[in-house]
Amino acid sequence: MTELAATDPLPKPKRDIAPILLPIALALLVIPLIGSTSSWLTLTAASLAMGMMIFIMASGLTLVFGLMDVLNFGHGAFIAVGAYVATLVLAPFAASVQADSLWVNLAVLAPAALLSMAVSGALGLIVERVLILPVYGQHLKQILMTTGGLIVAEQTLYALWGPQIIPLPLPASLRGSFILGDVAIAKYRVLAMLVGLAVFIAIQLVLNRTKLGLLIRAGVENREMVEALGYRIRRLFLGVFMTGSALAGLGGVMWALYREQVHASMSDDLTVLIFIVVIIGGLGSIGGCFIGAILVAMVANYGGFLVPKLALVSNILLMVAILMWRPRGLYAVTSR
């Protein structure tokens, strides 16, 4: 062992860059297969936008598991609730939504998204207190309780809004595409990418640059130790749970606008996608979740373009391949 002088900087932990290279390699690999650069660029932009939206929805789930070992099968409910709440704002202000001015549109969209986040976050508080608090440390019961919560939430949405699909048209200024030469990139996808990146950077800054983030990361690695140092990890966890729920709500609004419709069953399909992302990324890892979301979106988009039949099972194949390579996900954060 080499001796370190007190003034020497601490040895840097080795950076694990293989997972980061994975989506880049995948994107480069498919260029010859797709053939035309313009469709490749369009597909890549679509993948990145879809990946960012999935990341926003999945980030909360992975942190919740990492920090408190809680498996929330009802995470999809927050997504649907967020989307439905957004219609409450967007439907009465349809005129402003259809106004052909970016600022007027955003002036409606932003409050809608904020309200969705607030409602989802509040719902997260209730779910954590009522459903999860009594079953800490018991995975089986957590899965059962949160699955029950998902059923109840979905059925309540049906009871309140009815079973029909609610159309949610995109604001006028976000429709259409930016045309660069012969490459068309939908405007809304650019917005989705920007929001997703902002969320990712914000989470990374909070986790890596603040005391709160330090406590969360410490809690993920060793819960008992943080408790022993006198911090109330339950309260910390409640905060993370509510933030995760609010982010799921935000993701729900964005996804609903992307699909231009709202339906309570959207949570079912997305739950599966999010689980795959969280498993691929490694439970508890934000970076892994980010890469996993992009990978899943890339496989869905490239796969759908190249081999449409394969798109049905492509996510499963991706998951199998990644877990064969790294059985605990791309970045294994927890020792559990």
Added chain:
Amino acid sequence: MMILSGDPPKSRVLTLVLVLIILALAATPFLFPGAKALNVAAKICVFAALVASYDLLLGYTGSVSFAHTMFYGIGSYAIAIALYGMGPNWAAVATGIVVGLPLAALLALAIGLFSLRVAAIFFAMITLAVASAFQVLASQLSWLTGGEDGRSFQLPELLRPGTVLISRNLFGFEINGRILTFYLVFAISALMILALLRVVNSPFGRVLQAIRENRFRAEALGFRTVFHLTYANCLAALVAASAGILNALWLRYAGPDTSLSFSIMLDILLMVVIGGMGTIYGAIIGATIFILAQNYLQSLMGVASKAASEAGLPLLPGLLHPDRWLLWLGLLFIASVYFFPTGVVGRLRNGGRDKSAGASH
């Protein structure tokens, strides 16, 4: 008590209820005339076996699988596709069984081995993902499965309603192919439940329980937990596929809604939790309560919803609408996981004394 594998219900009330259910099921064709009662009884039989096989996983090994309907669906589709393609004869029935059961077991083996390679916590998520992919696959491969419409088929001559085996004037009841099919479903379901009872009370079943309680310790004692868990998965898949075969034979149809949809998975979960995890008998009780409620309580809800809307109450008509009955079941589900983790059977067996004991740790 040999037939119950030395694991009797152990409660007078429970024994009485079970005997009543089984007698009522066996006598349904004679006691309750009409197609609906017979349909309900057949469904109870099929689901009792299906839920019992799920109990082997959830209650005895403590692993939550969301892929159980997939195996159920494999059985249903195997027999449906065989009878649809080869025509209504016994060779087709045999083909369906010979193809369906090994397919289900192989898939269970693959999922089991793959999940065991990764962290145990992933099992529920992986099964959910695989099951949803399978569901999409089944609805997309419409040349084989009939897509969203499913496959309707005809049964072999002997099992058709038109086949009169014993005519009316002998006993006052007509025994036709339909009733014969019902007893086929009843007998095979009963056999499967008895077989599962045998499995969980064997040394193998004890090891499963040991794994549930403390996997690390079971492994330290020298049991190969990988082998035991995979074996239990395959067994459960086989019984589920057989239940699927019975269901398809009874309905003369296999489609995504009757055999693959996620809502069936939720139904199974509800039944096993309400009946009581880790008891096998709970499956019979849970399936009976649930399916009776599904078929008869829903119409009551319709009446209540109508009354509420006529009284001009806000919100209530929507909440009480028959389509929303899953809402109330979901609430019941949460309440029973929380307050009665051992379900009806656990309650009856313990007389409510020991609330915390049971399958859920």
